[in-house]
Amino acid sequence: DAGVIQSPRHEVTEMGQEVTLRCKPISGHNSLFWYRQTMMRGLELLIYFNNNVPIDDSGMPEDRFSAKMPNASFSTLKIQPSEPRDSAVYFCASSPPLRAGYTFGSGTRLTVV
């Protein structure tokens, strides 16, 4: 299994632009999580899905952030418009039924200038 696949690995964009991060979970995993990691705030849960349905999006910082999971093998996290304070590493993780442990993707390092 290729694990959780995220793209792109790095993204540099100008303030105000739309950014879309992508994630492919491990086949058979029914839960998907988006985390943001910064030095100041550590690993923050943004949103998670169970069986493609958003369960808790209370961690999404603002309306500029949105996430979708149109099917079991794909999810996106979109920031529109992006701001410099959104600069961080964004991780996607997935877990199987009964939550035997998360597997993280390699992350997307986002820099907004």
Place this chain on the structure above:
Amino acid sequence: GENVEQHPSTLSVQEGDSAVIKCTYSDSASNYFPWYKQELGKRPQLIIDIRSNVGEKKDQRIAVTLNKTAKHFSLHITETQPEDSAVYFCAASGGSQGNLIFGKGTKLSVKP
């Protein structure tokens, strides 16, 4: 919701010594407690986990203990090696929210 506190934030030990990292959680309904290791520039990786029906679990040089009454759990690394140097995160899950909430991390440095 769940809140996880982790201490210390940094820990420096000599090679061969033991290292202990402690975490507390707030939601008494939490029942799953994993530990992740994150090397610089890489993804967090699961190293050991424990469920609430177990008090201790070992895997070679790594052990985790859980005290449900006090709502705290700890990671113990014995005979530390330089390759153990990384950031370690504890997490708690399974409460009313059903998702993993992470501590802020402990940067462990093992000096040769």
